[in-house]
Amino acid sequence: MAGVTSTDLLVGAFDRIREAVADAVDGLTPEQLAFRVRDSANSIAWLVWHLLAPLRARPATWRSRPSRLPGA
Numbered sequence: 001m002a003g004v005t006s007t008d009l010l011v012g013a014f015d016r017i018r019e020a021v022a023d024a025v026d027g028l029t030p031e032q033l034a035f036r037v038r039d040s041a042n043s044i045a046w047l048v049w050h051l052l053a054p055l056r057a058r059p060a061t062w063r064s065r066p067s068r069l070p071g072a
Contacts, residue, residue, distance in 0.1 A: 021048055
């Protein structure tokens with residue numbers, strides 16, 4: 001693992017989250033994405049959006065400003 005930075009590890013982890021979520025919802029119908037276990041629960045689509053929304057900006061920020069990461 002020589003030469004791998006904490007930034008590299010985090011960016012890779014977030015990329016794997018995107019891939020795992022894409023695999024998990026691939027092929028689901030709109031009805032399945034809208035499914036809620038109970039009325040007070042969030043839908044699958046909402047949970048996926050909520051999980052991925054913060055990832056859109058952070059890796060780019062980390063790549064451009066790695067000194068903000070602990071241990072970088």
